[in-house]
Amino acid sequence: MEWSLKNIFNLFKRTKKISFHELFDHFQQLIKENNLSLEIIADMGEKLSGEYIFDRHYIETSSINLADSIYKMIYHLEAIAPGKYSRLLPVYAKIRSDIEEELKGNIIIPEGNYVLPYDKINDEYEDAVGGKNAHLGVIKNLLTINIPDGFAITTKGFLKIVKESNIAGEISDIISKWEKGDIETSCASKKIQNLILSIELPKELVDEVNQNINKLKKRYKNTALYFAVRSSCIGEDSEHSFAGIYESYLGVPPEDILNKYKEVIASTYSERAMEYRKNKGFLESEIAMAVGCQKMVQAKASGVMYTLDPFNPEQERSVIASTYGLGEGLVSGKRAGDKFYVSRTYPHELIGMDITYKKNMSQLNLDTGKIERMDVPDKDRDKPCLTNEQIKKLAQIGMRLEKYFKHPQDIEFAFDMENNLIILQTRQLSIDQKKIQFKCDLDSIKKRFEVILSGQGEIVQEGIAMGEVYKITSVEDLENVPDECILVATFSSPLLAKAIKKVNGIITDIGSPIGHLSTIAREFRIPMIINTKKATKILQNGQKITLNATDNVIYNGYLKELCYYEFNEEKFEETKEYRLLKRIYKRISPLNLVDPTGNDFRPENCKTFHDIIRYIHEKAVQELIDQNCYTDPKLSSAAVKLKLDIPLDLIVIDISENAIIKPRQLHVNNLSSMPLKYFIKGVCSENVWSSSPVGIGFKSFMSSMNKTFAFDVADPKFIGQNLAVVSKEYANISLRLGYHFTMIDTIASDDPNSNYIYFRFFGGVSENVKRARRARLIGRILTEQDFLTDIKGDLVVGRLKGMAKEETLEKIMVIGILVAFTRQLDVQMTDDKTVDYFAKEFHKILLQHKLGNSEINL
Amino acid sequence: MNNQQMSILILDDEPIVTKRLKPSLEKKGYYVETFTRSIDAITRFKQRPFDIVITDLKMEGIDGMEFLTEVKEMRPETEVIVITGFATMDTAKESFQKGVLDFLAKPFRLSEIHEAVAKAEKKIKEKKAQN
Numbered sequence: 001m002e003w004s005l006k007n008i009f010n011l012f013k014r015t016k017k018i019s020f021h022e023l024f025d026h027f028q029q030l031i032k033e034n035n036l037s038l039e040i041i042a043d044m045g046e047k048l049s050g051e052y053i054f055d056r057h058y059i060e061t062s063s064i065n066l067a068d069s070i071y072k073m074i075y076h077l078e079a080i081a082p083g084k085y086s087r088l089l090p091v092y093a094k095i096r097s098d099i100e101e102e103l104k105g106n107i108i109i110p111e112g113n114y115v116l117p118y119d120k121i122n123d124e125y126e127d128a129v130g131g132k133n134a135h136l137g138v139i140k141n142l143l144t145i146n147i148p149d150g151f152a153i154t155t156k157g158f159l160k161i162v163k164e165s166n167i168a169g170e171i172s173d174i175i176s177k178w179e180k181g182d183i184e185t186s187c188a189s190k191k192i193q194n195l196i197l198s199i200e201l202p203k204e205l206v207d208e209v210n211q212n213i214n215k216l217k218k219r220y221k222n223t224a225l226y227f228a229v230r231s232s233c234i235g236e237d238s239e240h241s242f243a244g245i246y247e248s249y250l251g252v253p254p255e256d257i258l259n260k261y262k263e264v265i266a267s268t269y270s271e272r273a274m275e276y277r278k279n280k281g282f283l284e285s286e287i288a289m290a291v292g293c294q295k296m297v298q299a300k301a302s303g304v305m306y307t308l309d310p311f312n313p314e315q316e317r318s319v320i321a322s323t324y325g326l327g328e329g330l331v332s333g334k335r336a337g338d339k340f341y342v343s344r345t346y347p348h349e350l351i352g353m354d355i356t357y358k359k360n361m362s363q364l365n366l367d368t369g370k371i372e373r374m375d376v377p378d379k380d381r382d383k384p385c386l387t388n389e390q391i392k393k394l395a396q397i398g399m400r401l402e403k404y405f406k407h408p409q410d411i412e413f414a415f416d417m418e419n420n421l422i423i424l425q426t427r428q429l430s431i432d433q434k435k436i437q438f439k440c441d442l443d444s445i446k447k448r449f450e451v452i453l454s455g456q457g458e459i460v461q462e463g464i465a466m467g468e469v470y471k472i473t474s475v476e477d478l479e480n481v482p483d484e485c486i487l488v489a490t491f492s493s494p495l496l497a498k499a500i501k502k503v504n505g506i507i508t509d510i511g512s513p514i515g516h517l518s519t520i521a522r523e524f525r526i527p528m529i530i531n532t533k534k535a536t537k538i539l540q541n542g543q544k545i546t547l548n549a550t551d552n553v554i555y556n557g558y559l560k561e562l563c564y565y566e567f568n569e570e571k572f573e574e575t576k577e578y579r580l581l582k583r584i585y586k587r588i589s590p591l592n593l594v595d596p597t598g599n600d601f602r603p604e605n606c607k608t609f610h611d612i613i614r615y616i617h618e619k620a621v622q623e624l625i626d627q628n629c630y631t632d633p634k635l636s637s638a639a640v641k642l643k644l645d646i647p648l649d650l651i652v653i654d655i656s657e658n659a660i661i662k663p664r665q666l667h668v669n670n671l672s673s674m675p676l677k678y679f680i681k682g683v684c685s686e687n688v689w690s691s692s693p694v695g696i697g698f699k700s701f702m703s704s705m706n707k708t709f710a711f712d713v714a715d716p717k718f719i720g721q722n723l724a725v726v727s728k729e730y731a732n733i734s735l736r737l738g739y740h741f742t743m744i745d746t747i748a749s750d751d752p753n754s755n756y757i758y759f760r761f762f763g764g765v766s767e768n769v770k771r772a773r774r775a776r777l778i779g780r781i782l783t784e785q786d787f788l789t790d791i792k793g794d795l796v797v798g799r800l801k802g803m804a805k806e807e808t809l810e811k812i813m814v815i816g817i818l819v820a821f822t823r824q825l826d827v828q829m830t831d832d833k834t835v836d837y838f839a840k841e842f843h844k845i846l847l848q849h850k851l852g853n854s855e856i857n858l
Numbered sequence: 859m860n861n862q863q864m865s866i867l868i869l870d871d872e873p874i875v876t877k878r879l880k881p882s883l884e885k886k887g888y889y890v891e892t893f894t895r896s897i898d899a900i901t902r903f904k905q906r907p908f909d910i911v912i913t914d915l916k917m918e919g920i921d922g923m924e925f926l927t928e929v930k931e932m933r934p935e936t937e938v939i940v941i942t943g944f945a946t947m948d949t950a951k952e953s954f955q956k957g958v959l960d961f962l963a964k965p966f967r968l969s970e971i972h973e974a975v976a977k978a979e980k981k982i983k984e985k986k987a988q989n
Contacts, residue, residue, distance in 0.1 A: 047965055053879065054965035055872035057943040443887060455969075552969070569881045577874045 023080055023624075028655045030076035030620050031730065035747060035754060037069040037613055041589050042514040042753045042802070047581060048522050049513070050462030050550075050572045059581050060103055066588065067096050070609055073616045081623050085616075087603040092612055095587055102584055109154060115208040117151040117215075123573070124583040128154045130232030130290035132425060135405070139423055142523065143404060143501070145397055146422045148294035149219070150227065151212045155234065155288035157205050158265055165202075167195045175284050178274070185271050185278075192269040197262055206258060209293075213254045216295060226296040226369040227252045229260040230425075231267065234288045245273050246289070250296065250328065251369040257293055264291050296364050297422055299414035301385045302327030303337060307398045308344065308408035310431050316560070317351055318342045318395055324376050324385050325361030327414065338385050345558075346467070346484040348395035355384050386415070393421055396483065401426050403504065404525055406463065406571050442565060450556040452545065456532045457507070457552055460492075460518045463527035464566050465505030465547045466558045469539045472496065475784075486547055488539050492517040492530050494788040500524050505547040507535045507554070512802025514753055516788045519589075525573060594790050594797045597762060617745070621732050624653075625723050640666045642724075646684055649722055650735075652676070656727040673726035675746045678809045679733060682816015685849055731812075735819065742819055748808040755808045756801035759787070759815055761822070762794050773829035777838050778822055784839075785814055814851055821845065864979050865889040867908040869899040869925065870941065875964075879912065882968050883975065896925045907933050910978045912971070915942040915949060923952065930957050935985065937978035941966065 044062050047054050074088055098108050107128045109116055121129055121137025129137070133152040140147045162171055171192055178188035216225060231246035247267035249260045267273065268289045277287070303322030309315060320340040321330055329335030339354040358376050365372050386394070394413060401409045401423075408431065412424040470485040472478055481487065481499040489496060492511030497520045506521055511530030521528040527549035535554075539545065546559040550566070572578055588609045593601055596618045606612045642650045643665045652666060654673070668684075671677045724733045729749040735742040745758040761778055763771075771794035779791040779798075787798035800811060821842055828834065866888050868876050876892035883890050891908075893899035903911075911929050915922035926938045937959045942949065945963035953961050959981065960974040 051967050051969070052965045053875055053941075053968065053971070055870075055874050055943060057872070058965050061943075442885065565885070569885075570877060572878060575874055575877065577872075 024655065026076040026079045027620060027624055027725070030073055030080070030616070031655065031727075033069045033072045033076070034613060034617050035730075037066055037073070037609070038756070039751075039754055040066040040069065041610060044581065044585055045514050045519065045522075045589060046753070048578070048585065049460055049518075050578075051459040054577065054581070056577060056580070059577065059584060063099050063103060063584055063588075066609060067099065070612055070616075073613065077616050077620055077623075080620060085603065085619060088606070088612065088615070091603050091606045095606075095609060095612070099584055099587055102580065102587070107583070109156070112204070112208045114154055114157045114202070114205040115151050115212050116154055117212060118147060118149065121152060124579055124586065125154075126579065127234065127288075127576075128156070128290065130155065130234055130288075130292075132230065132232035132427065133290055133292045134232075135426055136292070136423070138404070139401070139426065143400060145400075146420050148228070148297055148422060148424060149216060150292065150294035151209075152232065153205070153209065153261060153291040153293065155290045157202070157261075157291075158268070158289045160202050160205070161196060161199055161265060162268075165199060167199055170195060179284065185274050189269050189271040189274055193266040196266040196269070199262070201258060201262065209258060209261070212293075213257065217254070220295070224366045224369070225254055226250075226364060226366075227254070227257060228292075228294045228296055228424075229257060229264060230292045230294065231264050232290045232292050233268070234286070234290070245276055246270070251364060251371055252293075253369050261291050261293075265289055294424070297414045297416050297424070298364060298366075299326050299416060300324070300419070301390075302412070302414035302424075303330055303386075305394060305398050305411040305413060306408065306429050307402040307411070308429065308431075309341070310408075310429060313431075313564075315341075315351075316344050318344055318348075318398055320386070320391065320394060322385050323361060324358055324380065325363045325374070326371060327412065328362055328371065340384070340386065340391050342391060342395040344395075344399060346396075348392055348399070350388060350391055353384060355382065357381055358385065390415060390419075390421070397421060397423070399484070403465075406525070406573075407567050442561065445559070445561045446555075449546070449559050451553060452538060452556055453532055453535065453554040455552050456534075457529035458511075458513055458531045459549055459552055460506075460511075460513050460528040460530055461521045461526060462550045462572065463505075463525060464550065464563050465527040466560070466563065467504040467545070467547075469541055469543045469545055470503075471536060471539070471541050486545060488535050490536055491786055492528075493786045495783060495786075500526060505549065507532060507539070507547060509533055509536050510807075512752065514802040515800075518802075591799075595792055595795055596760070597795060598792070621725065621734065621743075621745070624725060625721070625734055642671075642680070643667050644680070644684065648683065648735075650724060650733075651721055652724045652726060654726055655730075671726075672728050673724075673731050674729065674809060675731035675748045675812050676724050676726045676733065678748075678812040679731065679744060679816040682813035682818075683820050685813075685817055685820070740823070744812070744815055746808070746812055748805050748812065750805055752802055752804045755803055755805065756799065757787070757808060757811055757815065759796075759798040761796045761819075768794065770829045773832065773835055774822060777829070777835045778818065780835065780839050781818060781842055785811060810851060813849075814846065817845060817849070817851075818842070863887065863889050864910060864975075864982070865906075865908045866891075866910045866912060866975065867899060867903060868892045868912045869896060869922070870894065870912075870914040871896075872914070875914070875941070878968075879971065882972075886972065886975075888975070896922070900925060900928060903929060903932065908936060909982055910937050910939065910975060912939045912941060912975075915940060915953075916944050923949075923956070926953070926958065927956055935982070937981060939971070939974045939978060941971070 040062055070092065074092060077085055101108055107125065109128055116125065116129055118137055118140055121133060122141055123134050123138050125137070126134035129152040136147045139145045162168060174188050174191050177183050178185065228248065228250050229252050230248040233246060247264050252260050268287060301322055301324050303320060304327065305318060305320045307318045309317050309319045320342065321337045322340070323330050323335065323337035330337045336356050338356055341351040341353065343349045343351055358381050360373050361376050362371050363374050398409060398411055401411060405428070408429040409426045410429040411426045414422050414424060416422055465486060467484050467486040469488050470482055472487060472489040478495060478499060481502050483502050484504050486505040486507060487496060487499060487503045488507045490509045492508045492515055494516040496506065497517050500520050503526060506526060506528040508530045509532060512518065513530065518528065527547055529547070529549050529552060544557055546555040546557065546562060548555065548562060590608050591610045591614060592607050593605060593611045593614050595601060603615060606615055639651045639653050642652050644650070656672065668677065668680050722735045724731055730747050731744065733744045740761070741763045743760045747755050749755060759782065775791050775794045775796045778796045779789045782789045782796065782798035787800045790797045803811070866883055868879050868890065870876050871894050873894055876894060880890045880892050891902065893902065911926065913922045913926055922940065926940070929936055929938060938957070939960045939962065940953045940958050941962045941964055943964040950961050959978050962970055962974060
């Protein structure tokens with residue numbers, strides 16, 4: 001099927017209703033494409049671990065295969081319900097074309113073209129905002145560390161001026177003459193700079209900058225606003241440091257930002273910059289300049305931190321130089337400040353300090369925007385300008401930045417008047433390779449260290465981490481995770497994600513490389529390995545270990561050389577291909593549409609391919625259920641009633657390709673669908689009913705539910721039959737037990753990456769508050785059972801993926817028990833304590849059934 | 859291992875592949891040179907023999923299959939590992955007929971290429987021991 005909008009619009013012109021046989025066939029194809037597309041998404045996610053070598057070709061083919069697969073899903077849904085979901089098409093076309101633009105190398109900026117506020121920036125936009133701005137965005141938005149408020153003017157502004165404006169031709173002529181050596185650098189530089197300074201800026205750019213300035217003015221009503229306008233060049237912060245080559249301006253009032261912007265852009269062609277690039281072998285065609293506009297900070301103290309003392313690397317310490325007020329003179333080295341030496345390892349002891357006499361300091365004059373010299377009060381001149389707490393805080397944040405960026409950092413910081421630590425800039429510390437030998441003979445060093453585990457696990461995120469082991473055995477343990485430890489747990493539960501900002505590394509016995517925690521670990525670049533089978537057994541609390549999640553080895557003790565060795569290597573996260581895959585993955589994988597009953601469950605609200613998949617799947621199942629297969633004589637041959645001891649009126653439709661026509665009644669033992677079998681096992685399991693809160697027997701309960709069900713009072717969405725659409729490895733079970741609505745959609749196959757459980761529960765007859773309590777109870781149980789859980793009012797959605805077949809089936813059985821257990825429970829949920837009570841009761845039941853997770857499975 | 863450092867030549871027209879493979883193999887103690895154009899790789903191979911060659915198949919200019927055929931003709935004892943994003947049964951078959959030791963479909967894990975290289979190294983050492 002060739003992709004084209006025209007094709008599918010033609011298809012949408014049809015309205016003819018199709019036979020059940022055809023409908024069946026389309027549904028089956030749709031599920032097949034559904035699974036295929038989820039597999040592709042999982043595969044692309046896994047490639048972000050750093051363990052794989054992939055190239056552009058891979059990104060292109062995966063994206064196209066995925067888009068095609070989803071296109072086929074739209075086609076099959078259209079065949080099932082002609083014309084009903086045609087609004088999906090433009091949404092699909094938009095996401096697809098955005099991805100195609102990304103593949104062509106055009107970065108799509110979320111709002112507008114020229115300006116991106118810092119709260120929208122992350123490292124995927126590095127090619128649009130430059131390294132310096134991208135790092136600040138990551139620091140703010142991912143690592144939640146303070147940076148100055150403000151925005152970036154993207155490289156699109158530079159490209160528009162230098163490559164597309166009426167001066168573009170002249171600039172390129174001058175450059176080519178200069179490259180040939182026909183004109184001097186000084187002459188070329190002067191000519192280009194004059195051209196740039198004389199140009200009128202694009203109107204769109206001016207508008208976007210003004211809009212963002214106005215937003216900031218509103219946010220800081222009563223304070224005078226001044227900006228630091230800084231260069232942020234492409235490639236500036238990686239291996240080639242352009243420190244001090246391009247212009248930066250301080251104390252810029254809002255009305256002057258655009259002028260200073262032009263000057264920074266012009267400084268791309270300063271004599272010094274042109275010479276520097278020539279010497280370093282940069283191509284002029286590769287240059288693009290973005291600019292950062294940051295609100296100036298009124299500082300109590302400021303300074304610079306090197307996370308590794310470059311003069312004495314063997315001393316394992318960070319060095320901080322700081323002074324009162326603004327740190328400008330200090331940064332440029334014109335002024336001496338206090339020096340503090342801090343241990344690089346937790347808890348970052350202060351090792352030494354060197355205090356100078358500080359007579360003056362620089363401060364921003366809020367009336368003029370000028371930076372002025374002021375006297376330091378007599379009593380403070382001899383004191384250290386930073387307190388011990390400030391030093392410790394700085395050391396901790398510095399090491400976090402070093403770990404995230406995988407290289408020692410050169411950090412500019414300030415403590416504002418409210419004592420908040422604000423990071424003004426961070427970049428790779430340039431290190432004299434002659435002084436520091438990061439590369440060493442690793443083999444001989446490694447021999448000195450005991451190998452605890454090697455090649456046992458599966459790598460989720462590459463990297464090296466050192467720290468003390470902290471084992472998680474209960475939810476309480478999770479509240480007390482110490483800083484900079486290595487987290488060790490049985491399973492890679494989504495619950496662990498809340499500790500992600502504190503830990504240096506994660507190791508688990510079992511887990512899923514595509515589950516929630518793995519995604520988060522990759523996002524935060526926390527080295528992580530799973531499926532070691534025995535980490536919790538052989539690692540001891542407090543044990544000092546080195547996790548080498550690049551080569552899949554765990555060492556006893558701290559192997560610092562390995563950490564240093566890694567500094568020297570190219571960071572895979574910084575390669576163009578990795579960033580491209582990550583950008584595309586963001587348009588593919590996040591799931592925003594979780595609540596199918598909500599008003600926002602519409603095609604227009606699909607932001608990613610995953611949303612579209614979810615939407616189509618949901619609607620396809622709905623359409624099939626609405627066909628009322630059992631009562632419709634035409635369809636009854638495909639539908640079979642399941643024979644059960646409990647009065648659960650369940651119709652089963654087997655969509656396996658060679659499913660034979662079955663007898664009118666089907667016994668559980670004859671079910672070919674493993675997921676359905678385990679679910680039924682759970683629903684019908686003994687003891688669930690006797691130890692549960694409702695004082696009536698299961699049979700009477702079920703029958704009462706079925707009998708009391710009255711069409712005139714029920715919401716139309718509750719009407720319909722209990723239906724399971726299944727194949728050998730797949731089951732979609734929709735239950736309408738009275739006013740409760742439950743849906744389970746699951747695959748349990750031999751390929752863990754294909755496996756998932758999607759569980760949804762809502763409804764009830766009691767008042768909202770009780771229903772919400774029940775939702776909390778179910779949510780809690782699901783969370784404890786390793787589901788990623790969303791609760792909205794009385795709706796609970798739990799998701800689990802990437803587990804092995806047996807584990808998935810066991811979880812399906814737990815869901816079966818849960819469904820039975822929580823029947824009519826809302827009526828019983830009289831106060832908040834009942835949530836606790838019933839959660840414990842549920843654990844007891846699981847224990848009786850010997851289901852592994854009677855204790856919380858962490 | 860360093861007294862008999864194995865040399866590896868890597869050819870792939872996607873710079874990301876050579877950029878990532880080089881440090882990873884160097885860390886294991888191998889001597890590595892990388893190329894993104896087959897013409898440069900063949901010129902270099904003529905100047906200096908390599909123990910192991912890792913090559914992509916589909917590239918502009920001389921394609922990988924031609925390149926590895928030439929390598930095998932010039933120096934049969936060089937072990938060749940093919941890495942390709944267009945893996946088919948036919949190309950795999952053809953590669954093995956030309957004496958390729960291993961065939962990896964891209965994307966692959968770093969540990970897989972390490973294993974393939976270790977296998978090649980073992981084979982080379984065994985041959986040397988026999989002689």
